[in-house]
Amino acid sequence: MAKALIIGAGGVASVAIHKCCQNSDVFNEICIASRTLSKCDAIKSKLEGKTSTKITTAQIDADDVPALTELIKREKPNVVLNLALPYQDLHIMDACLAAGVDYVDTANYEPEDTAKFEYKWQWAYRDRFKNAGITALLGSGFDPGVTSVFAAYALKHYFDEIHEIDILDCNAGDHGYPFATNFNPEINIREVSAKGSYWENGHWIETEPMEIKRVYNFPEIGEKDMYLLHHEEIESLALNIPGIKRIRFFMTFGQSYLTHLKCLENVGMTSIEPIDFEGHKIVPLQFLKAVLPDPASLGPRTVGKTNIGCIFKGIKDGKERTYYVYNVCDHQECYREVGSQAVSYTTGVPAMIGAMMLVTGTWKGPGVFNIEEFDPDPFMDALNKWGLPWKESFNPELVD
Helix, strand or coil: CCEEEEECCCCHHHHHHHEEEEEHEEEEEEEECCCCCCCCHHHHHHHCCCCCCCEEEEEECCCCCCHHHHHHHHCCCCCCCCCCCHHHHHHHHHHHHHCCEEECCCCCCCCCCCCCCCCCCHHHHHHHHHCCCCCCEEEECCCEEHHHHHHHHHHHHCCCCCEEEEEEEEEECCCCCCCCCCHHHHHHHHHHCCCEEEEEEEEEEEEECCCCCCEEECCCEEEEEEEEEECCHHHHHHCCCCCCEEEEEECCCCCHHHHHHHHHHCCCCCCCCCCCCCCCCEEHHHHHHHHHHCHHHHHHHHHEEEEEEEEEEECCCCCEEEEEEEEEEEHHHHHHCCCCCCHHHHHHHHHHHHHHHCCCCCCCCEEEEEEEHHHHHHHHHHHHHHHHCCEEEECCCCCC
């Protein structure tokens, strides 16, 4: 029996909290903490009386390391699950170090003033966490997260060497809005409008935003346009999968989304550079976030499915092999279960599972780890149990 301190009260946090409450045998107590206490209390009110997990709430500014450290020491959790903004990762890691508590997140750190995300800042904490005797588990979402576990599982069971990985993220959901994002608009638009990159033969190859397009026939969905993006799990997989020659990440986008995004870029609304507006400094992208639909509100109106998975090419017993492992998730089924759309669901469920791996001692070790560095089998089993069953193919359609 364990206690989790969950920082954040958005769409992903709501899913993770629901799943923790379904998993009361492991999480008998949780504390939900966020800058906006009313959001924490709203989630608590939805779940009280439906779970044996004890739920408390707290107001916290995750950028205030001393206050967060004090909250952790007061609550005495077994794990801190960071579902706040990626800008806050290092502050929350600092507080976990000061309080001596394990840490889990779903996305790597990125500076608020630079549209760039990479693991170097968090990897710099390795010795500090090791010396403190506590664990930091990085990237326990879906991508990064499940996709990295898929890679570890493929290497363990089906390959002697993996040479190529294509990570494919398809959201075929329709929310009915002319333009909206299925997760935090600020993070989503920064990610999509940045230059793309992929790993090949030991180095990065950079591309212009949306420069490389492919069409793929996704199981249970059909043909969709997808575009090569930079994504953080490429960096860790390039380090942790021996013999790898190429890793690419593709995400699907509809033409309406791309047209709206281009218009917003052309008029400066996706900029992260502060501007003067009526005597105040504002960041255009943050203002845009304020006027776009809240991703947490999309659940009731989103229909369709997601398909996220990995295609592997490599060698087994001297012979070439291909392998495709993926999950298909239905937006409306997610809404019926936990009140969210599938993008939040596919991130929130692995967040709970990663925290469970640590508090049960299934995964353990002092230091900072990416998720593929642990035994994938118990995590893969948990995906099937907790709502993200996976499927596999040994003769998949390949990406050219």
